[in-house]
Amino acid sequence: MKYVEIFIECVATYFYLVFLLRYLGKKEMGKLSVSDLIVFLLISELMTISIGDDNVNFFHGALAALVIIILDKLCSYAALKFKPVKKVLEGHPTFIVNKGKLDQKKMEALNYSVDDLCHHLRSQGIGSLSEVEFAILETDGQLSVIESQKNQVEMPESLIIDGEINSEILKMMGKNEDWLKKKLRQHGVDDYHDVFYCILEKERLFFIKK
Template sequence: MLDSYIALTCELIIGFFALLVLTKVLGKNQITQLTPFDFISALVLGELVGNAIYDEDIGLHYVLYAVFIWGMLIYAIEMLTQKFRATRAVLEGSPSVIIAKGRIQFKELKKNKLDLNQLQHLLRERGVFSIQEVEYGILETNGSVNVQRKSAYDIPTNKDLAIHRSDPTLPIPIIMDGEIIEESLTEMNQSKTWLQEILLKRGIATHKAVLYAEWIEGNPLFLQTYKEER
Protein backbone atom coordinates (compact mmCIF):
# COMPACT_ATOMS: atom_id res chain seq x y z
CA MET A 1 0.00 0.00 0.00
CA LEU A 2 2.79 2.38 0.93
CA ASP A 3 4.53 1.67 -2.35
CA SER A 4 1.40 2.69 -4.23
CA TYR A 5 1.23 6.03 -2.42
CA ILE A 6 4.91 6.68 -3.06
CA ALA A 7 4.50 5.86 -6.77
CA LEU A 8 1.42 8.11 -7.06
CA THR A 9 3.22 10.95 -5.29
CA CYS A 10 6.19 10.68 -7.63
CA GLU A 11 3.94 10.62 -10.69
CA LEU A 12 2.01 13.68 -9.49
CA ILE A 13 5.17 15.67 -8.77
CA ILE A 14 6.83 14.77 -12.06
CA GLY A 15 3.59 15.33 -14.01
CA PHE A 16 3.18 18.74 -12.35
CA PHE A 17 6.68 19.90 -13.25
CA ALA A 18 6.40 18.43 -16.75
CA LEU A 19 3.30 20.57 -17.37
CA LEU A 20 5.05 23.57 -15.83
CA VAL A 21 8.02 23.19 -18.18
CA LEU A 22 5.70 22.69 -21.14
CA THR A 23 3.84 25.90 -20.28
CA LYS A 24 7.12 27.82 -20.19
CA VAL A 25 8.21 26.38 -23.53
CA LEU A 26 4.95 27.18 -25.29
CA GLY A 27 4.96 30.78 -24.05
CA LYS A 28 2.54 33.14 -22.36
CA ASN A 29 0.33 33.45 -25.42
CA GLN A 30 -1.22 30.10 -24.49
CA ILE A 31 -2.98 31.98 -21.69
CA THR A 32 -3.24 35.59 -22.88
CA GLN A 33 -4.40 34.68 -26.39
CA LEU A 34 -6.27 31.47 -25.71
CA THR A 35 -8.06 30.37 -28.87
CA PRO A 36 -10.69 27.59 -28.94
CA PHE A 37 -8.01 25.22 -30.28
CA ASP A 38 -5.64 26.14 -27.44
CA PHE A 39 -8.43 25.60 -24.91
CA ILE A 40 -9.23 22.15 -26.25
CA SER A 41 -5.52 21.29 -26.39
CA ALA A 42 -5.12 22.20 -22.72
CA LEU A 43 -8.12 20.04 -21.78
CA VAL A 44 -6.80 17.07 -23.74
CA LEU A 45 -3.34 17.45 -22.26
CA GLY A 46 -4.74 17.55 -18.72
CA GLU A 47 -6.87 14.48 -19.48
CA LEU A 48 -3.87 12.58 -20.84
CA VAL A 49 -1.79 13.32 -17.77
CA GLY A 50 -4.66 12.57 -15.40
CA ASN A 51 -5.40 9.21 -16.99
CA ALA A 52 -1.74 8.30 -17.08
CA ILE A 53 -1.25 9.12 -13.41
CA TYR A 54 -4.30 7.35 -12.01
CA ASP A 55 -4.25 4.29 -14.25
CA GLU A 56 -2.31 1.59 -12.43
CA ASP A 57 -1.42 -0.13 -15.70
CA ILE A 58 0.38 2.95 -17.00
CA GLY A 59 3.81 3.79 -15.67
CA LEU A 60 5.56 7.10 -15.09
CA HIS A 61 7.29 6.97 -18.46
CA TYR A 62 3.89 7.08 -20.17
CA VAL A 63 3.07 10.31 -18.33
CA LEU A 64 6.21 11.98 -19.62
CA TYR A 65 5.71 10.52 -23.10
CA ALA A 66 2.14 11.86 -23.31
CA VAL A 67 3.23 15.33 -22.19
CA PHE A 68 6.16 15.35 -24.62
CA ILE A 69 4.23 14.22 -27.71
CA TRP A 70 1.23 16.49 -27.14
CA GLY A 71 3.51 19.41 -26.28
CA MET A 72 5.54 18.93 -29.44
CA LEU A 73 2.37 18.89 -31.55
CA ILE A 74 1.22 22.20 -30.05
CA TYR A 75 4.72 23.65 -30.41
CA ALA A 76 4.87 22.56 -34.06
CA ILE A 77 1.58 24.33 -34.77
CA GLU A 78 2.91 27.50 -33.12
CA MET A 79 6.09 27.41 -35.19
CA LEU A 80 4.12 26.75 -38.36
CA THR A 81 1.85 29.75 -37.85
CA GLN A 82 4.81 31.97 -37.03
CA LYS A 83 6.77 31.06 -40.15
CA PHE A 84 3.93 30.79 -42.67
CA ARG A 85 1.35 33.57 -42.52
CA ALA A 86 -1.03 31.74 -44.87
CA THR A 87 -1.58 29.00 -42.27
CA ARG A 88 -2.79 31.35 -39.56
CA ALA A 89 -6.33 31.75 -40.84
CA VAL A 90 -6.78 27.97 -41.00
CA LEU A 91 -5.04 26.99 -37.77
CA GLU A 92 -5.76 30.03 -35.58
CA GLY A 93 -8.81 31.54 -37.21
CA SER A 94 -9.21 35.15 -38.31
CA PRO A 95 -10.90 38.19 -36.72
CA SER A 96 -14.43 39.07 -37.83
CA VAL A 97 -15.88 42.56 -38.15
CA ILE A 98 -19.22 42.27 -36.35
CA ILE A 99 -19.97 46.01 -36.18
CA ALA A 100 -19.03 48.23 -39.12
CA LYS A 101 -19.77 51.95 -39.44
CA GLY A 102 -22.09 51.68 -36.45
CA ARG A 103 -24.17 48.84 -37.88
CA ILE A 104 -24.35 45.31 -36.53
CA GLN A 105 -23.19 42.82 -39.14
CA PHE A 106 -25.88 40.19 -38.65
CA LYS A 107 -24.39 37.70 -41.11
CA GLU A 108 -21.06 37.78 -39.25
CA LEU A 109 -22.85 37.21 -35.95
CA LYS A 110 -24.59 34.15 -37.37
CA LYS A 111 -21.35 32.90 -38.93
CA ASN A 112 -19.60 33.08 -35.55
CA LYS A 113 -22.58 31.61 -33.63
CA LEU A 114 -22.93 34.82 -31.62
CA ASP A 115 -26.27 36.26 -30.52
CA LEU A 116 -27.09 39.82 -29.49
CA ASN A 117 -27.06 39.08 -25.76
CA GLN A 118 -23.56 37.64 -26.04
CA LEU A 119 -22.49 40.67 -28.09
CA GLN A 120 -23.79 43.02 -25.38
CA HIS A 121 -21.91 41.06 -22.75
CA LEU A 122 -18.65 41.27 -24.71
CA LEU A 123 -19.10 45.01 -25.26
CA ARG A 124 -19.76 45.63 -21.57
CA GLU A 125 -16.48 43.87 -20.79
CA ARG A 126 -14.86 46.67 -22.83
CA GLY A 127 -16.73 49.36 -20.93
CA VAL A 128 -19.25 49.93 -23.73
CA PHE A 129 -22.85 49.85 -22.51
CA SER A 130 -24.54 50.97 -25.72
CA ILE A 131 -24.06 49.70 -29.25
CA GLN A 132 -24.67 53.28 -30.38
CA GLU A 133 -21.18 54.18 -29.10
CA VAL A 134 -19.41 51.72 -31.41
CA GLU A 135 -18.11 52.59 -34.87
CA TYR A 136 -16.29 49.29 -35.42
CA GLY A 137 -16.32 46.08 -33.39
CA ILE A 138 -13.96 43.19 -34.11
CA LEU A 139 -14.42 39.67 -32.77
CA GLU A 140 -10.92 38.35 -32.12
CA THR A 141 -9.86 34.72 -32.50
CA ASN A 142 -9.81 34.25 -28.72
CA GLY A 143 -13.48 35.24 -28.46
CA SER A 144 -13.00 38.78 -27.12
CA VAL A 145 -14.27 41.92 -28.81
CA ASN A 146 -12.22 45.05 -29.45
CA VAL A 147 -14.05 48.25 -30.29
CA GLN A 148 -13.39 51.57 -31.91
CA ARG A 149 -15.78 54.13 -30.49
CA LYS A 150 -17.52 56.77 -32.50
CA SER A 151 -15.79 60.14 -32.33
CA ALA A 152 -18.58 61.56 -30.16
CA TYR A 153 -17.81 58.97 -27.47
CA ASP A 154 -14.05 58.81 -27.83
CA ILE A 155 -11.43 60.77 -25.95
CA PRO A 156 -11.12 63.60 -24.98
CA THR A 157 -13.71 62.97 -22.30
CA ASN A 158 -16.15 65.45 -20.83
CA LYS A 159 -13.93 65.65 -17.77
CA ASP A 160 -10.95 66.66 -19.92
CA LEU A 161 -13.01 69.45 -21.47
CA ALA A 162 -14.55 70.48 -18.14
CA ILE A 163 -18.05 69.77 -19.48
CA HIS A 164 -20.68 68.96 -16.88
CA ARG A 165 -23.19 66.26 -17.69
CA SER A 166 -25.85 64.52 -15.68
CA ASP A 167 -25.21 60.97 -14.55
CA PRO A 168 -25.48 58.47 -17.43
CA THR A 169 -28.27 55.91 -17.58
CA LEU A 170 -28.10 52.36 -18.82
CA PRO A 171 -29.52 51.68 -22.30
CA ILE A 172 -32.63 49.52 -22.36
CA PRO A 173 -32.92 47.01 -25.23
CA ILE A 174 -36.52 46.82 -26.39
CA ILE A 175 -36.24 44.71 -29.57
CA MET A 176 -33.88 41.82 -30.20
CA ASP A 177 -33.93 39.46 -33.15
CA GLY A 178 -37.29 40.85 -34.27
CA GLU A 179 -38.96 40.19 -30.90
CA ILE A 180 -40.23 42.85 -28.49
CA ILE A 181 -38.81 42.62 -24.96
CA GLU A 182 -41.97 43.24 -22.96
CA GLU A 183 -40.10 43.53 -19.65
CA SER A 184 -38.26 46.54 -21.04
CA LEU A 185 -41.49 48.25 -22.07
CA THR A 186 -42.87 47.64 -18.59
CA GLU A 187 -39.74 49.15 -17.05
CA MET A 188 -40.17 52.22 -19.28
CA ASN A 189 -43.91 52.45 -18.54
CA GLN A 190 -44.60 52.27 -22.27
CA SER A 191 -46.82 50.09 -24.43
CA LYS A 192 -46.49 48.22 -27.70
CA THR A 193 -48.69 50.90 -29.27
CA TRP A 194 -46.11 53.54 -28.38
CA LEU A 195 -43.38 51.43 -29.94
CA GLN A 196 -45.41 50.71 -33.08
CA GLU A 197 -46.05 54.43 -33.58
CA ILE A 198 -42.32 55.16 -33.45
CA LEU A 199 -41.59 52.37 -35.93
CA LEU A 200 -44.24 53.65 -38.35
CA LYS A 201 -42.76 57.15 -38.16
CA ARG A 202 -39.40 55.64 -39.11
CA GLY A 203 -40.97 53.82 -42.08
CA ILE A 204 -40.92 50.35 -40.46
CA ALA A 205 -44.16 48.40 -40.70
CA THR A 206 -43.48 45.77 -38.06
CA HIS A 207 -41.09 45.08 -35.21
CA LYS A 208 -40.18 41.78 -36.85
CA ALA A 209 -38.13 43.77 -39.38
CA VAL A 210 -35.92 45.14 -36.58
CA LEU A 211 -32.73 43.34 -35.62
CA TYR A 212 -32.00 45.47 -32.59
CA ALA A 213 -33.47 48.54 -30.88
CA GLU A 214 -32.51 50.25 -27.64
CA TRP A 215 -33.67 53.29 -25.72
CA ILE A 216 -31.63 55.74 -23.66
CA GLU A 217 -33.39 58.39 -21.61
CA GLY A 218 -33.29 61.75 -23.38
CA ASN A 219 -32.25 60.29 -26.74
CA PRO A 220 -34.27 59.16 -29.77
CA LEU A 221 -34.86 55.45 -30.18
CA PHE A 222 -31.88 53.69 -31.75
CA LEU A 223 -32.74 50.82 -34.07
CA GLN A 224 -31.34 48.69 -36.84
CA THR A 225 -33.33 46.59 -39.26
CA TYR A 226 -32.44 43.31 -40.94
CA LYS A 227 -31.93 45.26 -44.18
CA GLU A 228 -28.73 44.24 -45.95
CA GLU A 229 -25.67 46.16 -44.76
CA ARG A 230 -24.04 48.40 -47.34
Template structure:
Protein backbone atom coordinates in the same frame (compact mmCIF):
# COMPACT_ATOMS: atom_id res chain seq x y z
CA UNK B 1 3.88 7.73 -1.37
CA UNK B 2 4.50 6.44 -4.89
CA UNK B 3 1.40 8.35 -6.12
CA UNK B 4 2.74 11.58 -4.65
CA UNK B 5 6.09 11.11 -6.38
CA UNK B 6 4.36 10.33 -9.70
CA UNK B 7 2.23 13.48 -9.42
CA UNK B 8 5.27 15.63 -8.60
CA UNK B 9 7.18 14.25 -11.60
CA UNK B 10 4.27 14.68 -14.02
CA UNK B 11 3.48 18.13 -12.65
CA UNK B 12 7.08 19.16 -13.27
CA UNK B 13 6.99 17.82 -16.84
CA UNK B 14 3.69 19.59 -17.61
CA UNK B 15 4.81 22.91 -16.09
CA UNK B 16 8.09 22.74 -18.03
CA UNK B 17 6.16 22.01 -21.23
CA UNK B 18 3.76 24.90 -20.68
CA UNK B 19 6.68 27.28 -19.95
CA UNK B 20 8.39 26.21 -23.18
CA UNK B 21 5.20 26.84 -25.15
CA UNK B 22 5.20 30.44 -23.93
CA UNK B 23 3.14 32.82 -21.84
CA UNK B 24 -0.53 33.09 -22.53
CA UNK B 25 -3.52 33.62 -20.32
CA UNK B 26 -6.05 30.78 -20.28
CA UNK B 27 -8.74 33.11 -21.58
CA UNK B 28 -6.57 33.66 -24.66
CA UNK B 29 -6.00 30.04 -25.60
CA UNK B 30 -6.26 29.14 -29.24
CA UNK B 31 -8.37 26.10 -30.08
CA UNK B 32 -5.18 24.03 -30.58
CA UNK B 33 -3.86 25.03 -27.15
CA UNK B 34 -7.18 24.26 -25.50
CA UNK B 35 -7.25 20.81 -27.11
CA UNK B 36 -3.71 20.27 -25.87
CA UNK B 37 -4.70 21.06 -22.30
CA UNK B 38 -7.68 18.73 -22.58
CA UNK B 39 -5.53 15.86 -23.90
CA UNK B 40 -2.84 16.09 -21.21
CA UNK B 41 -4.99 14.49 -18.47
CA UNK B 42 -5.78 11.56 -20.77
CA UNK B 43 -2.09 11.01 -21.37
CA UNK B 44 -0.98 11.21 -17.75
CA UNK B 45 -3.92 9.56 -15.96
CA UNK B 46 -2.78 5.93 -16.52
CA UNK B 47 0.52 6.76 -14.83
CA UNK B 48 -1.27 8.39 -11.91
CA UNK B 49 -3.70 5.55 -11.26
CA UNK B 50 -1.00 2.92 -11.86
CA UNK B 51 -2.64 1.34 -14.91
CA UNK B 52 0.79 1.90 -16.43
CA UNK B 53 3.50 0.90 -13.96
CA UNK B 54 6.06 3.30 -15.43
CA UNK B 55 6.03 7.04 -15.83
CA UNK B 56 7.81 6.75 -19.15
CA UNK B 57 4.67 6.61 -21.31
CA UNK B 58 3.17 9.65 -19.60
CA UNK B 59 6.38 11.66 -19.91
CA UNK B 60 6.97 10.63 -23.54
CA UNK B 61 3.32 11.28 -24.43
CA UNK B 62 3.25 14.69 -22.77
CA UNK B 63 6.59 15.69 -24.26
CA UNK B 64 5.45 14.55 -27.71
CA UNK B 65 2.24 16.55 -27.42
CA UNK B 66 4.02 19.71 -26.28
CA UNK B 67 6.63 19.26 -29.03
CA UNK B 68 3.86 18.94 -31.61
CA UNK B 69 2.18 22.11 -30.35
CA UNK B 70 5.53 23.94 -30.41
CA UNK B 71 6.37 22.80 -33.97
CA UNK B 72 2.88 23.67 -35.26
CA UNK B 73 3.11 27.14 -33.66
CA UNK B 74 6.51 27.70 -35.31
CA UNK B 75 5.17 26.58 -38.67
CA UNK B 76 2.10 28.79 -38.29
CA UNK B 77 4.37 31.74 -37.51
CA UNK B 78 6.49 31.20 -40.62
CA UNK B 79 4.02 29.71 -43.14
CA UNK B 80 1.17 32.14 -43.71
CA UNK B 81 -1.17 29.68 -45.56
CA UNK B 82 -0.91 27.24 -42.63
CA UNK B 83 -1.74 30.00 -40.15
CA UNK B 84 -4.75 30.99 -42.26
CA UNK B 85 -5.93 27.37 -42.45
CA UNK B 86 -5.60 26.69 -38.71
CA UNK B 87 -6.46 30.05 -37.13
CA UNK B 88 -9.63 32.03 -37.46
CA UNK B 89 -9.73 35.67 -38.45
CA UNK B 90 -11.44 38.55 -36.66
CA UNK B 91 -15.11 39.09 -37.53
CA UNK B 92 -16.74 42.51 -37.76
CA UNK B 93 -20.07 42.47 -35.90
CA UNK B 94 -20.96 46.18 -35.83
CA UNK B 95 -19.92 48.79 -38.35
CA UNK B 96 -20.74 52.49 -37.96
CA UNK B 97 -23.52 51.92 -35.46
CA UNK B 98 -25.21 49.07 -37.39
CA UNK B 99 -25.37 45.40 -36.53
CA UNK B 100 -24.00 43.10 -39.22
CA UNK B 101 -26.68 40.42 -38.77
CA UNK B 102 -25.11 37.87 -41.11
CA UNK B 103 -21.80 37.92 -39.20
CA UNK B 104 -23.56 37.92 -35.82
CA UNK B 105 -25.63 34.88 -36.82
CA UNK B 106 -22.58 33.08 -38.19
CA UNK B 107 -20.69 33.64 -34.93
CA UNK B 108 -23.77 33.14 -32.71
CA UNK B 109 -23.35 36.51 -30.98
CA UNK B 110 -26.50 38.19 -29.72
CA UNK B 111 -27.15 41.94 -29.62
CA UNK B 112 -27.33 41.63 -25.81
CA UNK B 113 -23.72 40.41 -25.70
CA UNK B 114 -22.64 43.39 -27.79
CA UNK B 115 -24.58 45.84 -25.60
CA UNK B 116 -22.96 44.29 -22.51
CA UNK B 117 -19.49 44.95 -23.92
CA UNK B 118 -20.50 48.46 -24.98
CA UNK B 119 -21.60 49.31 -21.43
CA UNK B 120 -18.24 48.10 -20.10
CA UNK B 121 -16.54 50.86 -22.08
CA UNK B 122 -19.13 53.48 -21.21
CA UNK B 123 -21.20 53.38 -24.40
CA UNK B 124 -24.96 53.07 -24.23
CA UNK B 125 -26.19 53.61 -27.78
CA UNK B 126 -25.27 51.66 -30.90
CA UNK B 127 -24.81 54.99 -32.72
CA UNK B 128 -21.76 55.62 -30.46
CA UNK B 129 -19.97 52.57 -31.86
CA UNK B 130 -17.62 52.64 -34.83
CA UNK B 131 -16.83 48.90 -34.75
CA UNK B 132 -17.35 45.80 -32.66
CA UNK B 133 -14.97 43.01 -33.60
CA UNK B 134 -15.04 39.38 -32.48
CA UNK B 135 -11.33 38.72 -32.11
CA UNK B 136 -9.63 35.41 -32.88
CA UNK B 137 -9.39 34.65 -29.15
CA UNK B 138 -13.18 34.92 -28.69
CA UNK B 139 -13.17 38.38 -27.12
CA UNK B 140 -15.17 41.34 -28.30
CA UNK B 141 -13.36 44.61 -28.99
CA UNK B 142 -15.54 47.71 -28.93
CA UNK B 143 -14.17 50.72 -30.78
CA UNK B 144 -16.19 53.91 -30.20
CA UNK B 145 -16.71 56.65 -32.74
CA UNK B 146 -14.61 59.73 -32.16
CA UNK B 147 -16.16 61.91 -29.50
CA UNK B 148 -18.58 59.15 -28.42
CA UNK B 149 -17.31 59.09 -24.85
CA UNK B 150 -16.50 55.86 -23.07
CA UNK B 151 -13.34 54.90 -21.25
CA UNK B 152 -9.96 56.20 -22.30
CA UNK B 153 -8.90 52.84 -23.75
CA UNK B 154 -12.04 52.58 -25.86
CA UNK B 155 -11.78 48.81 -25.96
CA UNK B 156 -13.41 45.93 -24.15
CA UNK B 157 -12.00 42.44 -24.13
CA UNK B 158 -14.41 39.99 -22.56
CA UNK B 159 -14.58 36.42 -23.73
CA UNK B 160 -17.85 35.38 -25.30
CA UNK B 161 -19.30 32.33 -26.98
CA UNK B 162 -18.89 31.88 -30.68
CA UNK B 163 -15.92 31.11 -32.79
Protein backbone atom coordinates in the same frame (compact mmCIF):
# COMPACT_ATOMS: atom_id res chain seq x y z
CA MET C 1 4.07 2.08 -1.07
CA LYS C 2 1.42 2.73 -3.73
CA TYR C 3 0.46 6.05 -2.10
CA VAL C 4 4.09 7.15 -2.02
CA GLU C 5 4.40 6.32 -5.72
CA ILE C 6 1.26 8.33 -6.54
CA PHE C 7 2.56 11.27 -4.49
CA ILE C 8 5.91 11.23 -6.30
CA GLU C 9 4.21 11.00 -9.71
CA CYS C 10 1.90 13.93 -8.85
CA VAL C 11 4.83 16.10 -7.78
CA ALA C 12 6.79 15.10 -10.89
CA THR C 13 3.73 15.82 -13.07
CA TYR C 14 3.31 19.28 -11.55
CA PHE C 15 6.87 20.38 -12.25
CA TYR C 16 6.88 18.68 -15.64
CA LEU C 17 3.70 20.50 -16.72
CA VAL C 18 5.06 23.82 -15.44
CA PHE C 19 8.15 23.24 -17.58
CA LEU C 20 6.09 22.27 -20.64
CA LEU C 21 3.75 25.25 -20.37
CA ARG C 22 6.70 27.61 -19.91
CA TYR C 23 8.21 26.10 -23.03
CA LEU C 24 4.90 26.52 -24.82
CA GLY C 25 5.13 30.23 -24.05
CA LYS C 26 1.50 30.97 -23.17
CA LYS C 27 1.40 34.08 -20.99
CA GLU C 28 -2.33 34.73 -20.77
CA MET C 29 -4.02 31.49 -19.83
CA GLY C 30 -7.46 33.11 -19.88
CA LYS C 31 -7.21 33.86 -23.60
CA LEU C 32 -6.74 30.58 -25.39
CA SER C 33 -7.34 29.75 -29.03
CA VAL C 34 -9.08 26.52 -30.01
CA SER C 35 -5.75 24.81 -30.71
CA ASP C 36 -4.36 25.95 -27.33
CA LEU C 37 -7.39 24.54 -25.54
CA ILE C 38 -7.04 21.21 -27.34
CA VAL C 39 -3.36 21.00 -26.35
CA PHE C 40 -4.10 21.67 -22.68
CA LEU C 41 -6.99 19.19 -22.58
CA LEU C 42 -4.90 16.47 -24.22
CA ILE C 43 -1.97 17.00 -21.87
CA SER C 44 -4.27 17.01 -18.86
CA GLU C 45 -5.93 13.77 -19.95
CA LEU C 46 -2.63 12.05 -20.73
CA MET C 47 -1.07 12.92 -17.39
CA THR C 48 -4.24 11.94 -15.50
CA ILE C 49 -4.25 8.52 -17.18
CA SER C 50 -0.52 8.02 -16.58
CA ILE C 51 -1.00 8.62 -12.83
CA GLY C 52 -4.31 6.83 -12.28
CA ASP C 53 -3.95 3.80 -14.57
CA ASP C 54 -1.54 1.09 -13.41
CA ASN C 55 -1.38 -0.30 -16.94
CA VAL C 56 0.02 2.96 -18.34
CA ASN C 57 3.65 3.82 -17.72
CA PHE C 58 4.11 7.31 -16.25
CA PHE C 59 7.03 8.07 -18.55
CA HIS C 60 5.02 7.07 -21.62
CA GLY C 61 2.39 9.66 -20.68
CA ALA C 62 5.08 12.28 -20.10
CA LEU C 63 6.65 11.49 -23.47
CA ALA C 64 3.28 11.76 -25.22
CA ALA C 65 2.69 15.17 -23.59
CA LEU C 66 6.11 16.33 -24.78
CA VAL C 67 5.32 15.20 -28.34
CA ILE C 68 2.08 17.22 -28.29
CA ILE C 69 3.93 20.33 -27.07
CA ILE C 70 6.57 19.98 -29.80
CA LEU C 71 3.84 19.46 -32.42
CA ASP C 72 2.07 22.60 -31.18
CA LYS C 73 5.33 24.55 -31.43
CA LEU C 74 5.85 23.37 -35.01
CA CYS C 75 2.27 24.30 -35.92
CA SER C 76 2.71 27.75 -34.34
CA TYR C 77 5.87 28.30 -36.39
CA ALA C 78 4.09 27.18 -39.57
CA ALA C 79 1.17 29.52 -38.79
CA LEU C 80 3.63 32.39 -38.33
CA LYS C 81 5.28 31.78 -41.69
CA PHE C 82 2.35 30.64 -43.82
CA LYS C 83 -0.96 32.52 -43.84
CA PRO C 84 -3.12 29.57 -45.08
CA VAL C 85 -1.86 27.45 -42.17
CA LYS C 86 -2.67 30.26 -39.74
CA LYS C 87 -6.24 30.46 -41.05
CA VAL C 88 -6.76 26.71 -40.64
CA LEU C 89 -5.26 26.50 -37.14
CA GLU C 90 -6.36 29.81 -35.64
CA GLY C 91 -9.17 31.13 -37.82
CA HIS C 92 -9.43 34.89 -38.28
CA PRO C 93 -11.04 37.84 -36.46
CA THR C 94 -14.61 38.71 -37.46
CA PHE C 95 -15.87 42.28 -37.72
CA ILE C 96 -19.24 42.34 -35.94
CA VAL C 97 -19.43 46.13 -36.24
CA ASN C 98 -17.60 47.76 -39.14
CA LYS C 99 -17.47 51.58 -39.27
CA GLY C 100 -20.53 51.82 -37.07
CA LYS C 101 -22.59 49.29 -39.06
CA LEU C 102 -23.77 46.06 -37.44
CA ASP C 103 -23.19 42.98 -39.61
CA GLN C 104 -26.18 40.77 -38.79
CA LYS C 105 -25.23 38.04 -41.28
CA LYS C 106 -21.87 37.46 -39.63
CA MET C 107 -23.51 37.40 -36.22
CA GLU C 108 -25.97 34.74 -37.39
CA ALA C 109 -23.16 32.68 -38.92
CA LEU C 110 -21.30 32.77 -35.59
CA ASN C 111 -24.46 32.19 -33.54
CA TYR C 112 -23.64 35.45 -31.77
CA SER C 113 -26.71 37.32 -30.52
CA VAL C 114 -27.32 41.02 -29.98
CA ASP C 115 -27.67 40.24 -26.27
CA ASP C 116 -24.15 38.75 -26.30
CA LEU C 117 -22.83 41.85 -28.05
CA CYS C 118 -24.56 44.27 -25.68
CA HIS C 119 -23.34 42.29 -22.68
CA HIS C 120 -19.72 42.56 -23.84
CA LEU C 121 -20.15 46.26 -24.59
CA ARG C 122 -21.56 46.95 -21.12
CA SER C 123 -18.66 45.04 -19.55
CA GLN C 124 -16.35 47.55 -21.26
CA GLY C 125 -18.34 50.56 -20.09
CA ILE C 126 -20.12 51.18 -23.40
CA GLY C 127 -23.85 51.79 -23.15
CA SER C 128 -24.94 51.91 -26.79
CA LEU C 129 -23.99 50.53 -30.20
CA SER C 130 -24.01 54.11 -31.47
CA GLU C 131 -20.74 54.66 -29.57
CA VAL C 132 -18.98 51.83 -31.41
CA GLU C 133 -16.90 52.29 -34.55
CA PHE C 134 -15.52 48.74 -34.66
CA ALA C 135 -16.33 45.56 -32.73
CA ILE C 136 -14.17 42.56 -33.57
CA LEU C 137 -14.69 39.02 -32.34
CA GLU C 138 -11.15 37.71 -31.93
CA THR C 139 -10.03 34.14 -32.55
CA ASP C 140 -9.88 33.50 -28.78
CA GLY C 141 -13.53 34.52 -28.34
CA GLN C 142 -12.77 37.94 -26.86
CA LEU C 143 -14.57 41.00 -28.20
CA SER C 144 -12.33 43.95 -29.07
CA VAL C 145 -14.13 47.29 -29.24
CA ILE C 146 -12.99 50.65 -30.62
CA GLU C 147 -15.22 53.58 -29.75
CA SER C 148 -16.06 56.17 -32.41
CA GLN C 149 -14.63 59.09 -30.43
CA LYS C 150 -11.34 57.29 -29.75
CA ASN C 151 -10.81 55.76 -33.17
CA GLN C 152 -7.60 56.82 -34.93
CA VAL C 153 -7.57 54.32 -37.81
CA GLU C 154 -9.53 53.67 -40.98
CA MET C 155 -9.45 49.94 -40.24
CA PRO C 156 -8.14 48.36 -37.01
CA GLU C 157 -6.40 45.54 -38.85
CA SER C 158 -2.98 45.44 -40.46
CA LEU C 159 -2.71 45.82 -44.23
CA ILE C 160 0.71 44.17 -44.27
CA ILE C 161 2.28 41.75 -41.80
CA ASP C 162 5.84 40.53 -42.33
CA GLY C 163 5.82 41.34 -46.04
CA GLU C 164 2.42 39.73 -46.73
CA ILE C 165 -0.55 41.84 -47.89
CA ASN C 166 -3.87 41.27 -46.13
CA SER C 167 -6.11 41.10 -49.21
CA GLU C 168 -9.29 40.44 -47.21
CA ILE C 169 -8.96 43.69 -45.27
CA LEU C 170 -8.23 45.65 -48.44
CA LYS C 171 -11.39 44.20 -49.96
CA MET C 172 -13.41 45.22 -46.89
CA MET C 173 -12.08 48.76 -47.34
CA GLY C 174 -12.96 48.81 -51.04
CA LYS C 175 -9.27 48.98 -51.96
CA ASN C 176 -6.87 46.68 -53.81
CA GLU C 177 -3.18 45.80 -53.83
CA ASP C 178 -2.39 48.36 -56.54
CA TRP C 179 -3.76 51.13 -54.33
CA LEU C 180 -1.60 49.99 -51.41
CA LYS C 181 1.54 49.66 -53.55
CA LYS C 182 0.97 53.18 -54.88
CA LYS C 183 0.62 54.52 -51.34
CA LEU C 184 3.84 52.81 -50.30
CA ARG C 185 5.71 54.22 -53.30
CA GLN C 186 4.57 57.69 -52.25
CA HIS C 187 6.39 57.02 -48.98
CA GLY C 188 9.54 55.76 -50.69
CA VAL C 189 8.83 52.02 -50.43
CA ASP C 190 9.13 50.24 -53.79
CA ASP C 191 8.63 46.67 -52.55
CA TYR C 192 5.93 45.80 -50.01
CA HIS C 193 7.93 42.70 -49.04
CA ASP C 194 10.27 45.11 -47.23
CA VAL C 195 7.44 46.18 -44.90
CA PHE C 196 7.09 44.39 -41.57
CA TYR C 197 3.87 46.11 -40.44
CA CYS C 198 1.45 48.53 -42.08
CA ILE C 199 -1.89 50.04 -41.04
CA LEU C 200 -4.01 52.87 -42.43
CA GLU C 201 -4.59 55.60 -39.88
CA LYS C 202 -7.01 58.50 -40.26
CA GLU C 203 -4.39 60.94 -41.46
CA ARG C 204 -1.63 58.73 -42.85
CA LEU C 205 -0.31 55.32 -43.80
CA PHE C 206 1.75 54.07 -40.87
CA PHE C 207 4.33 51.35 -41.52
CA ILE C 208 7.46 49.77 -40.10
CA LYS C 209 10.15 48.46 -42.42
CA LYS C 210 12.05 45.25 -41.79
